[in-house]
Amino acid sequence: MKVKHEKFTMKGVGRLNEDAIVAHTQANLYGVLDGVSSLVPYQNAKQETGGFIAANLAKTYFESLAAPGSLRDHLIEANDLLREQMVLATIDLAKKEELWGAAAAIIRIQEDGVEYIQTGDCMVLAVYENEEVRPLTWRQVSHLEAPAFAKWESGIANGLKSREALHETIIDTIIQNRYRSNTAGGYGVLNGDQEAARYFEYGKINLTCLKHMILLTDGMFWPTNDVHEESSYWSFVAHEILKKGIEPYTKALIELEESDPECIRHIRFKKSDDKTAVVISFH
Structure with a gap:
């Protein structure tokens, strides 16, 4: 079996690109x-x-x-290392608004299948030879973002027209959500919390008819209100990436975001988030 991978990352509106790519080709780990x-x-x-x-x-x-x-043992160890770094930096680990963190989606290709692990809102998609798309993970923050998005929509209805003003309406919700990290009913994230491992999603699929694996950070998610209702959302995203290629897909998404800089038409918390994807293809 031959494996090839394509990867791409692009900074959003922040000063730094806070996304990162893992590409350990000798270990077939991405x-x-x-x-x-x-x-x-x-x-x-x-x-x-x-x-x-x-x-x-x-x-x-x-x-x-x-x-x-x-992969589970490794992600636990990475989480422990992160906690050690925060302790060295005198971060108060009891205050979740001070914690550093990362969402993750990691896979390892083996002779008899693909092992995967995820936390946060990164996604792992499997694409088969018959073009079927199988999401292996779930956006763990989506249920907590929904109330913030509702407040955002209410702000627009009440005449707010700038992203900055709209963001002020949801900052309390964002802080509250941080305290739901790695808790029952909340979401998982790699942030040094010793409870983090309880919220990892992981497993293994076999290679039968598997054509591609796609790994995405949330900056690569196409706005849901721009996807036809009759389309499966993740099928749309996966096939657009495979059809266009990662970089052209990313540039098309940025053009859409640039056309809506105040986040009015497509509700989101920042004009353009960091964008990262890896596509693994099997031959």
């Missing part, structure tokens, strides 16, 4: 990471944010593995 910066501003001596540090710590850890074992 992944995407989406850094989550603290709500309390933090930068180290290199002017790196907590989200940047978290994503790149996990990237370096996975790409340095000599003999990869269980």
Whole structure:
């Protein structure tokens, strides 16, 4: 079996690209990471944010593995290393708004299947020879974002016309949501919390008729209200990426975002998020 991969990442509106790519070809191990910066501003001596540090710590850890074992065990170890780094930086681990974090989607290709693990809102999609798309994961934050999106829509209805003003209406909800990380009814995220492993989603699929695996950070998600209702959302996203290629797809998405800079037509929290994808193809 031959495997090839295509990868691409692009910075959003932030100063740094807080996404990262894992590409450990010798171990057939690939992944995407989406850094989550603290709500309390933090930068180290290199002017790196907590989200940047978290994503790149996990990237370096996975790409340095000599003999990869269980992805779950490895993600636990990466989470422990992140906690150690925050302790060294005197971060108050009891205050979740101060924590550095990362969402993750990582796979390892084996002779008899593909092992995967995810936390946060990164996605793993399997695409088969008959073009069927199988989401292996779920956006763990979607149920918590819904109330914030409803407030955003209410703000628009009440005449707010700037992203900055709309963001002020939801900041309390965002802070509350941080305290639901790695809790029952909340969402999983890699943030040094010792409860994080309880919210990893992981498993293994076999290789029968498998054609592609697609790994995405949330910046690559096409606006839902721009997808025809009769289409399966993840099937639409997967086939647009495969048809166009990752970079052209990304540029088309950015054009759409640039046409709606205040996030009125397509509701989102920032004009353009960091965007990262890896596509693995089997031959």
